[in-house]
Amino acid sequence: xxxxxTNDDGIRAPGLRAMYAxxxxxxxxxxxxxxxxxxxxVGHSLTVFEPLRAMEFEEPGFTGTGIYxxxxxxxxxxxxxxxxxxxxxxxxxxxxxxxxxxxxxxSGTVGAATEAAHEDLPSLAVSYDDxxxxxxxxxxxxxxxxxxxxxxxxxxxxxxxxxLNYPAGALDQAKGLRVCPQTSAVWKNVYLERFDPRGAPYWxxxxxIPPHTINAGSDKDLLNRGYITVTPLCFEFTDQAGLKExxxxxxx
Numbered sequence: 140x141x142x143x144x145t146n147d148d149g150i151r152a153p154g155l156r157a158m159y160a161x162x163x164x165x166x167x168x169x170x171x172x173x174x175x176x177x178x179x180x181v182g183h184s185l186t187v188f189e190p191l192r193a194m195e196f197e198e199p200g201f202t203g204t205g206i207y208x209x210x211x212x213x214x215x216x217x218x219x220x221x222x223x224x225x226x227x228x229x230x231x232x233x234x235x236x237x238x239x240x241x242x243x244x245x246s247g248t249v250g251a252a253t254e255a256a257h258e259d260l261p262s263l264a265v266s267y268d269d270x271x272x273x274x275x276x277x278x279x280x281x282x283x284x285x286x287x288x289x290x291x292x293x294x295x296x297x298x299x300x301x302x303l304n305y306p307a308g309a310l311d312q313a314k315g316l317r318v319c320p321q322t323s324a325v326w327k328n329v330y331l332e333r334f335d336p337r338g339a340p341y342w343x344x345x346x347x348i349p350p351h352t353i354n355a356g357s358d359k360d361l362l363n364r365g366y367i368t369v370t371p372l373c374f375e376f377t378d379q380a381g382l383k384e385x386x387x388x389x390x391x
Contacts, residue, residue, distance in 0.1 A: 157277045252300045
């Protein structure tokens with residue numbers, strides 16, 4: 140396959156480098172277009188008030204293009220201008236930290252994959268349940284590449300993202316792979332207030348998804364229990380039941 144590879148942790152991130160190595164090892168052609176800087180939490184955002192600039196990377200065992208922009212910028216620019224032809228697939232990751240449940244709304248990793256799905260391309264978002272970003276992720280990358288090869292993409296509806304998450308720890312310690320829905324639980328936000336040397340306040344966002352709110356058998360639940368999770372995502376947001384209710388309210 141011809142694969143466009145991107146992420147939101149930046150072009151130097153170990154997870155992206157592991158995925159690049161695994162794709163090349165499997166015989167695939169890979170073009171990397173990824174952010175120059177850390178872009179976690181930017182979701183599906185675009186750069187619209189500044190130009191996009193690029194930097195080429197030529198290193199032993201790696202080539203790619205770094206973009207001073209968001210993950211979605213990377214996919215849009217790659218498809219419109221940088222690639223000589225349309226890729227067969229877009230892979231985003233491997234992200235440092237999970238993307239399950241409500242994370243998909245904030246995740247730049249999923250945002251990039253979603254942009255590819257909007258272009259009717261097979262799209263895989265890959266994450267690892269460890270925010271440190273220092274683990275050797277080549278085994279997970281090899282597993283993800285093999286999984287992408289096994290998926291019968293033609294059987295999926297258009298504009299779908301396959302969201303793949305690996306539990307923390309070595310791959311051979313995972314309990315197995317489960318296809319599952321995302322959790323409906325949401326984050327409970329905590330902002331830690333601090334003060335700079337001049338006495339002005341600033342805040343750091345922390346928080347958690349309360350354990351008792353996590354649906355049994357959902358992506359968050361299974362990932363916490365040590366399973367590899369696979370969740371198909373779609374981005375049709377229309378509430379059909381709500382649509383019927385509003386139509387019956389004679390709002391016009």
